[in-house]
Amino acid sequence: MLAFALKRLGLTLLVLVSVSIITFSLVRLAGDPAIALAGPEATSEEVEAVRAAYGFDRPLPAQYATWLGDVLKGDLGFSNILQRPVLEVVMERLPVTAKLAGLSVLFALIVAIPLGVVAAAKRNTIVDRLALSIAVVGQALPNFFFALVLILVLGVGLRWLPISGDKTFLHYIMPAIALGYFATPAIMRLTRAGMIEVLDSDYIRTARAMGLPRSRVVMKHALRNALIPVVSLTAVQLGFMLSGSIIVESVFSMNGIGRLGWQSIQRTDLEVMQALVLIISVIYLALNYMADLLNGLLDPRLRVQ
């Protein structure tokens, strides 16, 4: 298991290096940073001066090395627009998004896995159809629309939940449902498909032939194997939520990184954008790495070198 974990870690680090190169290059490709910094009124001498002052005249690999060194020391640059260190700005917003994404995934799993299992166990019955309809509706409904419906019903109509902000746990419930519901159909369908495949497998027949009760066959022997692909998908979905919560955060006025990203695009804050892309990539890779480890625990065949 340790060898498996180390090998995966090595691969993850390799991807991380590529991501950092791409992130760095994208900003350089997006335009001449010296011109952007010097401002529209600057003369060419002034631009050259800025270029020299910030080191933009050095070769790109050298610039990358300096940048990477800074990043590793925790220095993600300085936002000239906000006049604050980028790391500080991002860290302020990250907990909101992390909480939102965590709750959303939790919601999605709690809904999707039991639905998928029941749909597979009662395949082609009314129960299965009902579960499938829920999934189809979830996939068809844009989450800004669903979020607005939630606000209208739970917030404005019934007055059960606050409709905007991120101060208390109650503020997170509707956004988490709106964001999580979006991930539910994929997880549910994968669970259902996995369960159906596994329930038809030879080793399930073996378990039944040895007299194990049906509940145990389904919950232990089948679910464990059916969940292996679900783990990977969930990690991807969680990554999407971390980065893709732009809409939901905006609808509910939550100050997470989704909203920060949106604001940074509007005010062309390249430094913050670059840092966000990098941080989201790191989180994404970390999630996938954890999913790999979890899969290694679930499926002993993966642990073989």
Place this chain on the structure above:
Amino acid sequence: MSLLTVENLTIDIAHPRGTLHAVRGVSFHVEKGETLCIVGESGCGKSLTSHALLGLSPRVAKVEAGALSFDGTDLRRLKERQWQKLRGLKMSMIFQDPMTSLNPSFTIGSLLEEVYMRHHPGGRSAARARAIEILKKVGMSNAEERLHQYPHQLSGGLRQRVMIAMGLICGPDLLIADEPTTALDVNIQLQILRLMQQLKEEMGLGIIFVTHDLGLVARFADRVAVMYAGRIVETAPVAELFANPCHPYTRALINCIPVPGKTRPGEPLGAIPGVVPSLIGPQSGCAFRDRCAHATPLCAKTLERKRDGAAHVYECHYTPEETAA
């Protein structure tokens, strides 16, 4: 009283073009300490029959029988929960492909212990001791270490031994083996067969051995039931069957086995002309008639059951002398 009695077992499966009569009135019995081989081509209904004995028929299959009794229990009346108490404990089953028949996510130890604990409530340590004991019994070296291994770490032959150990861990009276050696190398096949033979003698097991391989039947069976198109066309003690095959199908099957020394190199192997008939819709007469050189119009109408000695039964209108080639 026989350990297992099956009378007039039928299995129908709904099919878009009409009912598929997969098993059409099969009767046989198995005694303690006896190996009954059910032999036939793919699709003859032998696997469906063996699954029905454990209540493991697919949901779409409609199973009916005049009698289906095991050790005094009428299996036809069992509810799923009662089946579960019987399976693994009194009768168990091993399957064709040991590569896919063991759950890949669990260790050998936990798979074995789970079956034992299911039928013997009590501590894990008793189950562990029994798991080690049964692994030794099926000829696995380093039994204690094996408990911690996963199925994918074992070879096909070892996995089939684990399957057999799972089937026998609770000391059942009847073991149903559905082509247990088909997926194995020839030399491993023999090892597994010898093991089953030895366990049968030690434990007084009744074995139903389902196979398409007449060569294995000759080595391993006490009695043989030859199935064709959902019926048992001939049944006899093994020596009698090979010495005096009465049904044209049985003879054709035996002729397909190459005999070293007798079959010349390059000589084409025997094959039965024609194909297995469709079993969809109403059936009448002898199902083998279209492939039989001796068929007469009578064969399309009725079946006739004949005896040749106390234990030798076959279904043909004609005697072996009349149908001899």
